[in-house]
Amino acid sequence: MTDLLDPRNDFVFKRIFGSEENKDVLLAFLNRTFTESGEPPLTEIILLNPYTDKDAPLDKQSIFDIWAKTTEGKLINVEMQLFNKYDIEKRTLYYWSKRYSSQLQEGQTYKELKKCVTINILNYSFIANDRYHNVYHLREDHTGIELTDEIEVHFLELSKLDDQSVPVEGGLINWLLFLKGSDKSNWEVLKMNEPTLKKAMDTLEFLSQDREARRLYEKRQKYLHDEASMIEWATEKGMAEGMAKGMAEGMEKGEHKKALEIAKNMLSLGIEVSVIAKASGLSESEVESLKPIH
Template sequence: MADLLDPRNDFVFKRIFGSEENKDVLLVFLNRTFAESGDPPLTEIVLLNPYTNKDAPLDKQSIFDIWAKTAAGKLINIEMQLFNKYDIEKRTLYYWSKRYSSQLQEGQSYKELKKCVTINILNYSFISNDRYHNIFHLREDHTGLELSDDIEVHFMELSKLDAQSVPIVGGLINWLLFLKGADKSNWEVLQMNEPTLKKAMDTLEFLSQDQEARRLYEARQKYLHDEASMIEWATEKGLAQGEQKKALEIAQNMLSLGIDVSVIVKASGLTESEVKALKN
């Protein structure tokens, strides 16, 4: 049997959770998610951008997020992030605001706006606590009074599941362990806890044995790796440029105070020739 594809790859994730055939899988996953924020279970969802064969891994027009709407009109966006793109909190608020504001047509009342929920599933740590599932709302700092229920943001960090043992009860953690790549020897227990997981697992196994799906997966995986490498390179370059600028400012200030060049070299990290060039 071929090795299993990684369900954290957004192309694979959407095939499992964002297709019309697997809408029941998505519904259970969402209900386990919203149970942890105290919401009543959903009975029906509509996929706004279901997976189709036109979703090409390298096509910039393809959207591998999952967009859904509940019977009450609540909008849900689920995004899988295999690599850290940085500024995820700003990126989240930016795209949340676009989804929220796009609901209104010209002349419509603000009362028409429905709640928007963003669910970020991260393959890295971001929130500075030990919780693998953090939920954010818009509340007053001192009293906890909610200003509006229209914004809800979830961060699920798979990296924080390392110390978690396989649970003995149902719930969201079973789904996250599956996504993280739980050993197949634990699948039976996860299925017992969450029966609908079997359909997700069957879909993953089918995709892993399908030659065309594997080709598309590998193309997407390469694209994600290349994108992550470029972001990391740009970030490191930006930091290096920032450090150089700071060192030059320190040296310039020390020169203005008449401090000896040898001392400035040690303090700033610049070379003697760089400091002398500033002096001249």
């Protein structure tokens, strides 16, 4: 039997959730995400960058995220992050702001701006709590009063899910367990809880058996692994260099402190400042500053 492709691979993720024929799959996933955060469900979405056969992970700059818009104009961006690229919060705000500001055409007023929602699905832990779904808005620190509803950021952390725990009812967790690669023996339960998941599962099985899709998947997977390795190497190298620099500075500070103590002792013995400066390596002004004030 052919091994299933990893639905967390962003190329595969977009094939499952970001095509016109699977728009109902994306809508069901979004509704579970929004319902869990206390928002009303959507009735319709428009894909702004649907997957087509022209999309292929051959270009290293390819980004397989999903852009959608509601009938009211609210913009939604969904992105899968298989590996930790670091500074995810800054990256999120940067792309959110570009998306938000790009709505205005010349001559339009700020009133034309619509709400932008970012949904980051992470295959690693980022937020220091046990919640797999965290939602952020812009609120006043003390009163909790919302400044505006225009910004909304979701973090869905797959690493915080218990692989052995199979839900007994419908909800977002069923979708996230599927994405994490839940054992196929659990698929029947997940489908019973979330019927639209069947279409997502069928798409994944089809892709897994398609030779060209597998070739493109493996090419994308290799790029993602290479990119993660480079980031890890650069991070470790930076940490090592930082530690070495810190140790050198610490030794330098320690030597300077020792020189100051020696100079103080020599001053107490009545030795001339110029002699102390030569012996300690300090400047004459530094030695002068060590003299007690009478």
